[in-house]
Amino acid sequence: MINMMVKLVRHTPEPERTVAMSARLCYSPIGAAQLEEKISDEQAANLVRKLVSMGHLSTLEHVTFTFAIEGVSRVLTHQLVRHRIASYSQQSQRYVKEHDFETIVPASIASKPEAKAKFDKLMTEIQAMYDEFIALDIPAEDARYILPNATETKIVCTFNARSLLNFFSLRCCTRAQWEIRALANEMLRQCQAVAPVIFENAGPTCVSEGVCHEGAMSCGRLQAILAAKAKAEQKQ
Numbered sequence: 001m002i003n004m005m006v007k008l009v010r011h012t013p014e015p016e017r018t019v020a021m022s023a024r025l026c027y028s029p030i031g032a033a034q035l036e037e038k039i040s041d042e043q044a045a046n047l048v049r050k051l052v053s054m055g056h057l058s059t060l061e062h063v064t065f066t067f068a069i070e071g072v073s074r075v076l077t078h079q080l081v082r083h084r085i086a087s088y089s090q091q092s093q094r095y096v097k098e099h100d101f102e103t104i105v106p107a108s109i110a111s112k113p114e115a116k117a118k119f120d121k122l123m124t125e126i127q128a129m130y131d132e133f134i135a136l137d138i139p140a141e142d143a144r145y146i147l148p149n150a151t152e153t154k155i156v157c158t159f160n161a162r163s164l165l166n167f168f169s170l171r172c173c174t175r176a177q178w179e180i181r182a183l184a185n186e187m188l189r190q191c192q193a194v195a196p197v198i199f200e201n202a203g204p205t206c207v208s209e210g211v212c213h214e215g216a217m218s219c220g221r222l223q224a225i226l227a228a229k230a231k232a233e234q235k236q
Contacts (some may be wrong), residue, residue, distance in 0.1 A: 002102045002152055004182060005070040008190040015063035015161065015195040020044035022059040023051055031205045045197045052165075054196065060161035062142045065191060069183065073104035077155055079171075091154040094141040098130060102152035104179065121171040123148070133196060137154065161198050165208070173204035174219040 012018055020043065021036040039047075051059060081088055103123050126146055133143040145228045159167065164187070170176065170185035192199045206212045206222035 002071045002104065004072055004179075004186070005068075006183060006190065008065060008187075008194065009066045009068045009156075010064075010066040010158075011194055012063035012065075016048050016197050017041070018045045018063050019051065019059045019161070019198065020047040022062045023047055023056075048197045049200075052201070057162045057165070061163075062167070063161045063195070063198075064158055065161070065164060065185060065194075066156065066158040066202065067190075068154075068156050071102075071104070071152060072155070072183065073150050074153050075104070075149045075177075075180060076148075076183060077153055079177065079180045080155070080157065080183070083163065083167050085160070085166075087158045087161075089156045093144040093147065093151075097125075097134060097140050098144065098147060099134070099149065101127065101130075103148070103150040103152065104152055106178070119236045123150070161191075161195065165199075165202055168199075168202045169205050169208055172202075172207075173214070174221065175214050175217060 015035065017039060020039050024039065024047070028183045049061070051057065077090060081090075103119075105116070105119060109119050126148060129146055130143050133146070134140065168184055168188050171180050172188060174181070176184070188199060188202055191202070201208050202211075206225060210222070210225070212222040
């Protein structure tokens, strides 16, 4: 069993001060460097909260977060790269030969011995066929056509904070596919550790906006949030 590994390897230093300084610059006669010196951490936090609550998110694009991700499937990365306002560098199956490829196994398969046995058998057969093709001097870029979506891959991705808020609103939702949802939740956890104000209300829209767009397919989380809020208000 291979585990997902996610690491926030780089991010803009002092991301919240950067956002606040950028916002202040729009209405100030002095330059960004001077503004940065004048803004306290408390002022920066308050301004960032105001910007996010008002939906004025353009200044969030000045801060970026780079993640190194391993132990995920090509099912996941096919979904991930659909988030177009980001940069990606993925391990190439054209140049890296998959002589002993790992696979990501869904719990629905792993939990059923008969299904898991059939899955493993098929992966073994694919590996043998792949190795045979390589031995026949078929280029790796062509041999890879038989590899499954379950094949483990590695990817580096860089998002700006505004794009991340959108990513989290879609992929932290319980309606998102399980693997990318696990990735999004871990990315959010690491972002909150370094930029707690920017991401304090990040997550699915029931958390970030107080609304659910899933209609009849809603998981019911919004109703639970609203009920808890009403109960807290009654105690006050």
